[in-house]
Amino acid sequence: MNPSQAGVGVALSAYCALYNSGSLVLLSGAMPVTPETALSGNTTLCTGVYSATAYGAPAFSAPNMVTTASFTAGSYNPVAGGSCTFARGYKSDGTSVEGDFTVGSAWIASQAVVLGQYCLSGGNTYKCTTAGTSSGTTPSGTTTFTDGTAVWTYQGAGQLFDALISNPIIQLGVPVSLTQTMKMPAV
Structure with a gap:
C-alpha cells in the first residue's frame, strides 16, 4: 500500500488525539517488548502532562507525516533520579497505555x-x-x-528517537524539559 499524505495525516491525528490531557512518564530500566506489557523493575523518574490538544496538525517532512507534542508546562520536577531509558504515554484516564517511546538528548x-x-x-x-x-x-x-x-x-x-529531553540523567531538584514528535511514514 502507498497511502496519501492526507490519509496518513488523518490516521496520525486520530492516534495523537488519544494523548489529549494524558501524560508522558519518563522511566528507567528496560523498555518492555510492547506497550501492552506491564512495567517490571522500572522506576518512574518524571511525568509530563500533555495539553488538552496533545499534538499539533501533522505536516509532511520526507518521508513522514510529523507532528509535535504540546505540554502543559515548560518543565517538570523529577520524583526520582536515574538514567531515563524510555518513556510511556498514557491516555488522560492514567491507566490506558498508548505507546512506548525512545528518548534522547x-x-x-x-x-x-x-x-x-x-x-x-x-x-x-x-x-x-x-x-x-x-x-x-x-x-x-x-x-x-x-x-x-x-x-x-x-x-x-x-x-x-521519539522524545527529546533536557538530560537523560535525571536528577532530583533539576527540572526536565520535554519535546516530542510523532512520525508516520507517508511515501
Whole structure:
C-alpha cells in the first residue's frame, strides 16, 4: 500500500488525539517488548502532562507525516533520579497505555552515558553502544565514534528517537524539559 499524505495525516491525528490531557512518564530500566506489557523493575523518574490538544496538525517532512507534542508546562520536577531509558504515554484516564517511546538528548560533555542512550549531535542521531563518560569532543561522522570512555554508533541523519529531553540523567531538584514528535511514514 502507498497511502496519501492526507490519509496518513488523518490516521496520525486520530492516534495523537488519544494523548489529549494524558501524560508522558519518563522511566528507567528496560523498555518492555510492547506497550501492552506491564512495567517490571522500572522506576518512574518524571511525568509530563500533555495539553488538552496533545499534538499539533501533522505536516509532511520526507518521508513522514510529523507532528509535535504540546505540554502543559515548560518543565517538570523529577520524583526520582536515574538514567531515563524510555518513556510511556498514557491516555488522560492514567491507566490506558498508548505507546512506548525512545528518548534522547542533545550531546552533553563530561556526562555519564548508559548503554542504549541516544544523543543528537551535528544534526545526526547516535546510540551509545559502550557505556562510559563522554569527553569534550562531540560525536561526528557516519560510523562509530569513541567519546571519552563511551562509544556512540551513528544511527542516521536527523532526530531518530521519539522524545527529546533536557538530560537523560535525571536528577532530583533539576527540572526536565520535554519535546516530542510523532512520525508516520507517508511515501
